[in-house]
Amino acid sequence: MFEAAELGHKLSKEAFKEQEAGLRLRLLNCQLELGKSTSPVIIIVSGVQGAGKGAVVNRLNEWLDTRGLENWSFWEQSDEENERPKAWRYWRVLPARGTIGIFFGAWYNDVIDDAYLCMDDGRVETQLNRIDDLERMLSQDGAKFVKLWYHLPRKEQKDRLEQSTHDQQSYWNMAKEYTGRKKEYARFMSIAERIVRATDTGVAPWHIIEATDNNYRDIRTGELVCRALEEAIRGETGPAAQDVHDTVALGDTDVDDITVLDTVDLSQRLEKKEYRNRLAEMQGVLTELAWEAYRQQRACILVFEGWDAAGKGGAIRRVTQAVDARLRRTISVAAPTDEELAHHYLWRFWRYVPRAGHMRIFDRSWYGRVLVERVEGFATPLEWQAAYRQINSFEEQLTERGDVLLKFWVHISKEEQLNRFQLREQTPYKQHKITDEDWRNREKWDLYREAVDDMVSRTSTEFAPWYLIPGDNKRFARVEVITTVVRSLRKALGG
Amino acid sequence: MFEAAELGHKLSKEAFKEQEAGLRLRLLNCQLELGKSTSPVIIIVSGVQGAGKGAVVNRLNEWLDTRGLENWSFWEQSDEENERPKAWRYWRVLPARGTIGIFFGAWYNDVIDDAYLCMDDGRVETQLNRIDDLERMLSQDGAKFVKLWYHLPRKEQKDRLEQSTHDQQSYWNMAKEYTGRKKEYARFMSIAERIVRATDTGVAPWHIIEATDNNYRDIRTGELVCRALEEAIRGETGPAAQDVHDTVALGDTDVDDITVLDTVDLSQRLEKKEYRNRLAEMQGVLTELAWEAYRQQRACILVFEGWDAAGKGGAIRRVTQAVDARLRRTISVAAPTDEELAHHYLWRFWRYVPRAGHMRIFDRSWYGRVLVERVEGFATPLEWQAAYRQINSFEEQLTERGDVLLKFWVHISKEEQLNRFQLREQTPYKQHKITDEDWRNREKWDLYREAVDDMVSRTSTEFAPWYLIPGDNKRFARVEVITTVVRSLRKALGG
Numbered sequence: 001m002f003e004a005a006e007l008g009h010k011l012s013k014e015a016f017k018e019q020e021a022g023l024r025l026r027l028l029n030c031q032l033e034l035g036k037s038t039s040p041v042i043i044i045v046s047g048v049q050g051a052g053k054g055a056v057v058n059r060l061n062e063w064l065d066t067r068g069l070e071n072w073s074f075w076e077q078s079d080e081e082n083e084r085p086k087a088w089r090y091w092r093v094l095p096a097r098g099t100i101g102i103f104f105g106a107w108y109n110d111v112i113d114d115a116y117l118c119m120d121d122g123r124v125e126t127q128l129n130r131i132d133d134l135e136r137m138l139s140q141d142g143a144k145f146v147k148l149w150y151h152l153p154r155k156e157q158k159d160r161l162e163q164s165t166h167d168q169q170s171y172w173n174m175a176k177e178y179t180g181r182k183k184e185y186a187r188f189m190s191i192a193e194r195i196v197r198a199t200d201t202g203v204a205p206w207h208i209i210e211a212t213d214n215n216y217r218d219i220r221t222g223e224l225v226c227r228a229l230e231e232a233i234r235g236e237t238g239p240a241a242q243d244v245h246d247t248v249a250l251g252d253t254d255v256d257d258i259t260v261l262d263t264v265d266l267s268q269r270l271e272k273k274e275y276r277n278r279l280a281e282m283q284g285v286l287t288e289l290a291w292e293a294y295r296q297q298r299a300c301i302l303v304f305e306g307w308d309a310a311g312k313g314g315a316i317r318r319v320t321q322a323v324d325a326r327l328r329r330t331i332s333v334a335a336p337t338d339e340e341l342a343h344h345y346l347w348r349f350w351r352y353v354p355r356a357g358h359m360r361i362f363d364r365s366w367y368g369r370v371l372v373e374r375v376e377g378f379a380t381p382l383e384w385q386a387a388y389r390q391i392n393s394f395e396e397q398l399t400e401r402g403d404v405l406l407k408f409w410v411h412i413s414k415e416e417q418l419n420r421f422q423l424r425e426q427t428p429y430k431q432h433k434i435t436d437e438d439w440r441n442r443e444k445w446d447l448y449r450e451a452v453d454d455m456v457s458r459t460s461t462e463f464a465p466w467y468l469i470p471g472d473n474k475r476f477a478r479v480e481v482i483t484t485v486v487r488s489l490r491k492a493l494g495g
Numbered sequence: 496m497f498e499a500a501e502l503g504h505k506l507s508k509e510a511f512k513e514q515e516a517g518l519r520l521r522l523l524n525c526q527l528e529l530g531k532s533t534s535p536v537i538i539i540v541s542g543v544q545g546a547g548k549g550a551v552v553n554r555l556n557e558w559l560d561t562r563g564l565e566n567w568s569f570w571e572q573s574d575e576e577n578e579r580p581k582a583w584r585y586w587r588v589l590p591a592r593g594t595i596g597i598f599f600g601a602w603y604n605d606v607i608d609d610a611y612l613c614m615d616d617g618r619v620e621t622q623l624n625r626i627d628d629l630e631r632m633l634s635q636d637g638a639k640f641v642k643l644w645y646h647l648p649r650k651e652q653k654d655r656l657e658q659s660t661h662d663q664q665s666y667w668n669m670a671k672e673y674t675g676r677k678k679e680y681a682r683f684m685s686i687a688e689r690i691v692r693a694t695d696t697g698v699a700p701w702h703i704i705e706a707t708d709n710n711y712r713d714i715r716t717g718e719l720v721c722r723a724l725e726e727a728i729r730g731e732t733g734p735a736a737q738d739v740h741d742t743v744a745l746g747d748t749d750v751d752d753i754t755v756l757d758t759v760d761l762s763q764r765l766e767k768k769e770y771r772n773r774l775a776e777m778q779g780v781l782t783e784l785a786w787e788a789y790r791q792q793r794a795c796i797l798v799f800e801g802w803d804a805a806g807k808g809g810a811i812r813r814v815t816q817a818v819d820a821r822l823r824r825t826i827s828v829a830a831p832t833d834e835e836l837a838h839h840y841l842w843r844f845w846r847y848v849p850r851a852g853h854m855r856i857f858d859r860s861w862y863g864r865v866l867v868e869r870v871e872g873f874a875t876p877l878e879w880q881a882a883y884r885q886i887n888s889f890e891e892q893l894t895e896r897g898d899v900l901l902k903f904w905v906h907i908s909k910e911e912q913l914n915r916f917q918l919r920e921q922t923p924y925k926q927h928k929i930t931d932e933d934w935r936n937r938e939k940w941d942l943y944r945e946a947v948d949d950m951v952s953r954t955s956t957e958f959a960p961w962y963l964i965p966g967d968n969k970r971f972a973r974v975e976v977i978t979t980v981v982r983s984l985r986k987a988l989g990g
Contacts, residue, residue, distance in 0.1 A: 040838075083851035085892035094838060096837035097838070120615075120617065121615065121620075123616075124617070137841075140878075339591065342535075389628075390632055397580035
């Protein structure tokens, strides 16, 4: 979830200056308009230690008009607060309609602390429940949430924290909050992922912001706040927002246009001979592992998504060749049947949940909701935004019996796709594989790119990770996929 | 929560016959219309053992067209089901759009079982979370829920279960489900209350049906199903339903027009001398208890609601007289201030949550949301329907530190109110207490009566019970209130 945000986002000083000017003006105008609306705006600033949350808030205070803007941090509880229900300290400072409240951590501090201190699970779940209720209740009342999570790669955080011990000014960073946690980066991340996932709702989604470069961090923050203000002004909160949303621009374009797909090294290739050897080796192992999974009654679900002509089919075939036909089944997901249309969109996938010990391969999947349905407008923004959490919950249920769920995005460059399309048109036995729709989809490449970026960052979970497979070289992609399956199965089966 | 349903609802054979004919016709017509809509309807039949859930479902099958209607019970899990996530067995039988599915127990069986078997709290909370997600997700997709909880008073259940052991036909009732639970009525009720409360949402509310009289039980069921079908046909599901709801008739009038207020014995009175003695005694005890509560740092919140001129003020004064002024504060809730209007409706009450050890008295309260705001249309039906759960959650938070929260509805007859209104008009120093608004409210007596019935049955909880105080005799009411406060404080303080 968070790793997907490690894209090396950067903004030069000049680019920052240039964007800042326009952004400030927009922010101030929005704030003026907001004052006439009935929406309070709640900005929640959270994330890893050392990410510069304080600096971000200072920046927002510099950019916005301080009238109608209040900042709240929640450190030690006062005795007054201690004597009342936990939520009291948040309720007392909720912003009034037309104003903005910036909350450091807000109610997330408590639940992260409790989870970190291994409080019992019932308590943590109850708090997650209440957060969900609270945010839903307030947004139905008109509130607009901007939940910002600032992320740093492990190494970067370490460097910063070591630096800051020599730095008097950062006293608060060190002394307060998460002292001691720096050694437990992985554990903290795992807890944070659970909390963020559970509270990433349609009405109050999280935005994960890479905080390595300060310029990028601040401009990205300003952009997200500005968009939220615009939505609040247009009245796009509350349960009636669905209809309004239909008219909103789809994209959540980032300020520097880098997506998670840009991290994929497409130059990787395998020569024919090495390909043959490694494929044969992996297929041999997989055959055994599939039987072992059957003996241990562990199901295995593989999800394949990717660009048209990326080579999903070829990669799937290399897997299925190695698994006994009695143990596996491939589901090709195309347009839904009448019966499927008569149900909730997840129903058609619940149908195909495999029995214990079996492998099921989805050639396209429930991710259609946040890919094609989003891009083509078949799902409303409120629908596809709500889908991330629905999908995460679905996948959590699929895996909590110890089953394996792996998700592959087979990636190719736009040029490589063009080559393959043209080749298909010229090769008689491949012509059936290329249609007008493929060409139409290709025109929407950038919209899909954004959708994939959001999808990967919001649904890469510990229990169901995404693997981005470089597909320009088909041989490399096939071996990479089957190797990943083998590695994951081995780990799960303790082999 | 459930006790409030023990009203002795009854329907004669003739009344049943008469109502049945009309109901059947309406049901069939609705079902026909539903077939053209995009809403699936999910009827969940749950409740205590012996309440005749099977008989109810048979009746519905008799009344409805069996085409487009399916019944599902969820006893032993098949091995197929065992090998998949728990939710799979429900997803596989979800009704298609335009059809009706009757689910025995549905997903509530699992969570009740787990809570009953003392599975860890995290697991129970997670399931409650998932139920909430599932029902919300399906209703946003157009599904209409009818959740029916059949209740029997303790004695009635005992009689029935003893009867049924001699009755071959009831084999399933006895052998399956909750065998062994009959001895643990109280514990089962407490668990059921928690589950029902946690899942009593605006989009999928529970209806508690008294099942002692079969005729009443069946007609009431048919009525509720019929209304749900009508709502589904009008498209009143999903997030956009809010606007549509505004035009819907408010009341949830019961088939025999008995409400919880009819259980209050208004003939009870106290003579002057006994009143003086008992009041003095109770006030003396309360003075001590209030200081003891301060020493133990337990807060005490008293909520007073009731008809205009019911004598709330007088009852409150008898309490405050006994409590040191430094320890208590009375909040008279009138029209909200500008500042309060600029926040969520609960904000103004969160402000007044007392510190530890203090007593706070609310003369009218957050229940305005489901009383005046409901009756006057200040809150939309979706808003006030959602408020029951919001209020329950608020009160749960108020009490989980061990604080005491008591709620009083001071009840008077309509005639007594008239007497008091007239007396106020005739008595110079009382004239300020009677306004045109009081007379206007009086005209809406029946709407308020329904609202009170719903309020009491849906927000009487273990941690924050309602007390219905007979108010026709002011002396009786005052002593009853203060005695209840004393009894509850004593229990809480272990005195």
